[in-house]
Amino acid sequence: MKALLFIETDKEKVLGGSLELISALKSLDAEGTALIVGNRTAADTVAALGIPVIFTDAATDCDTLTEVLSQTVKEENPDIVLLANTVLSKNLAPRIAGRMSLGCVSDVIGVTKTDGKVMYTRPAYGGTVLEHIEVEGTAVVTIRNGSFPKPESASNASVTEKKIEIPEEVIKAKIIDTVKEISESVNLEEAQVIVSGGRGMGNAENFKLVEELADVLGGVVGGTRPAIEEGWISRAHQVGQSGKVVAPKLYIACGISGATQHTSGMSGSNYIVAINKDEDAPIFEIANVGIVGNVSDILPAMIEEMKKAKAE
Template sequence: MKALLFIETDEKKVLGGSLELISAVKALDAEGTALVVGNRAAADTVSALGVPVIFTDNATDCDTLTEVLSETVKEQNPDIVLLANTALAKDIAPRIAARIDLGCVSDVTGISKANDKVIYTRPAYGGTILEHIEVEGASVVTLRNGSFPKPEADSNVGVTEKKIEIPDDAVKAKIVDTVKELSESVNLEEAQVIVSGGRGMGSAENFKLVEELANVLGGVVGATRPVIEDGWISRAHQVGQSGKVVAPKLYIACGLSGATQHTSGMSGSNYIVAINKDEEAPIFEISDISIVGNAVDILPVMIEEMKKAKAK
């Protein structure tokens, strides 16, 4: 089985869960080749993880990347084309699938083999169920961040530089300027520990307990949409369907009910601790540890105990 990995980068490093694609390919025992566009340093990084790399110094706008990846797929003829489930990949993946007549599966959280067939697992209906999909023939797949571990260093297998000519009429839109919003930088997607608060925290003042616990644990603060809308914390912290999709090792849910819109963005967490005074709260259905009580009363105790544990 052959797999082609599209490694997304910026001017400095590999982005999102792109490196996890390497672990996914190794789990399938497939022969993987990575495509890196525009960032030679990133190509060297990937090559050091034991995956042969094709590097091309093309532009990284959406139209150009679509052409580059389409041409590479035609040449390599892989059984699976893997991309991290980023905003860019959500744009590119269906284009490639349509152009080359491939299957397309998005937001995959698990990949397995059964009777020499690949089975893709993904959340459906807002994350309330998991569905297993089998695609006839080759497929383009976007993988949710956190679904596989980051790969370890391996033997360096080298980088092959390639020139791909893109017809002028292939680029329909060009970026002439980029305006970046000056906002708080929050890396929820790669956080190992996230402490999230919901409206059950009661007030912006009480929500500071969530921030304090996250700080003690060396984690990142998350929040539900109502908390964002009430102005308790910036939108950069939002987890859920209309926010960030996360998969940390530890997720502590404080005073949030567990509405589908939120849990669809964090159900892939490795270990979930939930605190809610309503013993029927939906969040308890997916939590590993359920604490029934007022988060405002419980969090100060947790914070003190965590401080004592760290001081030992």
């Protein structure tokens, strides 16, 4: 079985979700080649993890990347094309699949191989069920961040530089100017610890306890839609269907009832701690540890204990 991995970068850095594709590849015991566009430093980084790299110095707009990937898929003829489930790749995957008449599966959280056939698992209906999908022929697959661990170091692999010609007619849109929105930069997708607050925090003053606990733990602050709409924190911190999908090692849900719209965005967390005064709150059904009580009483005690533990 042969796979092509599209490795996405942010300036000089390889995105963590793209690195996890290497672990997904190894779980299938498949041969793989990585494709990196426009970032030579990132190509060396991935090659150092033992994956052969095809590097091409091309533009990174969606039309160009679609053409680069399409040409590479034709040349490499892989059984699987793996991409991280980012905004860019969620745009690229269906384009490539449609152009080349391939199967496409998005937001995959697990892959298994039995008798040479690969089964892709992904959440459906807001995460309330899991569906298992098998694709005939080559499949274009996006993998949800946090579904696989980061790869370990391995012996260096090769980097092959290729010149890929991009026909003018494939470029349907050209970026003539970019206006960067001045907003808070929040990297929820790659955070290892997230402390989130919901409607149950009550007010903006209480929500500061969520921020303080996140700071003590060296984590990132998240929030539900009601917390965002109340103005307690900016929309950049929203976790859920209309926000970010996250999978940290530790997720602490404070005053969050556990509506599907929120839990579908954080149910992939490795360890979930839930704090809610309603013992029947749905969030306790997916939590590893549930604390029944008022968050305004519990959070100060947690913050104090965490500070003591760090001081020791």
